[in-house]
Amino acid sequence: MEWTIWAGFAAGLLISTVTAPVGVSGAVFLLPVQLSVLGVPSPAVTPTNLLFNVVAGPGALWRYRRDGALHGGLARRLVAWTLPGVIAGAAVRVFALPGPGVFRLLVAAFLLPLGAWLFLRTLRPARRRADAAEPSARLLAALALTVGMIGGIYGIGGGSLLGPILAARGMQMARIAPATLVATFTTSLAGAAAYAVLALASPGPVAPDWWLGLACGTGGLLGGYLGARLQPYLPETALRLLLATLAAGLGALYAARAPL
Template identity: 35%
Template sequence: MNLPLLYTFPISKVTTSILIPPLVTFLIAFLCASGGVSGAFLLLPFQVSIFGFTTPSVSATNHLYNVFSIPFGVYRYWKEKRFFLPLTLIIILGTLPGVIVGYFLRISFFEELKRFKLLVGLVLLSIAMRLIYEIFAVKKEIRFSSEPPKTLIFNWKTLKFVYSQEIFKLNSFLITFIAFFIGIIGGIYGIGGGALMAPILLAFFRIPAYVFAGATLAGTCITSIVGVIIFTLGGHQPDWLLGLLFGIGGALGLFFGARLQKYMPQKLIRIIITAGVLFIGYNYVTSFFKS
């Protein structure tokens, strides 16, 4: 079948219709936006398996997709006053140094990633088991509230806020500490951290996606900006045009997906996040046993 507007991208050497990249990312981002995830974890295997883009530049291109697309989703949450800045700050405080450490670990200690990937995959599957349990165990989910979270306490030790008439209390340092390690994983693998942070906040801290979605997207965006810079300086620049086309579709998907989120029940969002974590965990574990 002849695809219209066929083009060969100069850096990745991928040959496809210029309509395919934005269409794929629109669908991915639209599905994932409600959970505070950009969908980059689905885009990476698509690039590798379908496009045959397997050089280190594929990770840089994945980061570039986040850089172009995420601001539109974050803007939607911010415009609707659903962007929770205190949570965003404590996440970014951890992921930013983490991704830098992760990149240098990647080029020095983790040339062979199979065992480390197996460990991360097993951790993700354990998180997925917790999420699956809560899908059935949680009888009363948090309802969406048009009132934004109201901060009661915010310092380096504690974040306490009210949302939907319920009080939530987090250890700020612990969230930043977790975000630091998620940033390291992002630096090692070349992925954003939203797909890891979102399920942890949902499964173990019981924070509703209506509160953390904008924050995890913003954290992923910051991680990816640093990722693009580091990969480019390291001689593995992204495919700029392909990343831009991915970003156009992702921007539209995240924008409209974020807008739709307030109409989605928390249980449906929980199922979407669980499916994403299962996908990543399964692929990481099975890749260990492949030659």
């Protein structure tokens, strides 16, 4: 038990330090660690991951707020649509979709081409990139609602999905990262509460592994602060390539672990 607590802390610290500069909480990378290394059962791994986001999120958000990066309406629009999605996704996860196999296939099919696309667009000359405007209100709502539902089902915050999409459209990482982390934190808080309620009506392992989630989250709290502090010093191109690499690498990881 003790080794899993320290391993969870270290995993949360390392993952969040790398992912916070690009608006990703790291939960999507922590999920396979919890399943394969730390032995968290399914579907309890989902609320455990959401608990990680709740505890880890304030570290990066506090730093971004201190730097003045938490401004504008993008975060509010993302939150408004991801919240109903995460609650619906939690119900789907508990009562209709307990296994992780389909999720791995979907993540691989989505993130591999998206990461490659973002990588190629980043390497193009700036004059050939798309305009940095936000997606239309309707498209942004559809994206946020879908990502919220995916986050509710599988315990990921959504930044790993929203970030590459918005970055590939040409938006600046300094604007994307704080907004996606705000959406991740609020939806994770709602999702964790939804699972706590659903655990009362389900006989399976639905409640989170509280000690492990808190340990991972504490590491993520420190790592998120460090990553957010580093972001202003990293070039835009480096941040976009990092996000592209994380997206494609995660897609490849889940493709290798998906059932044949």
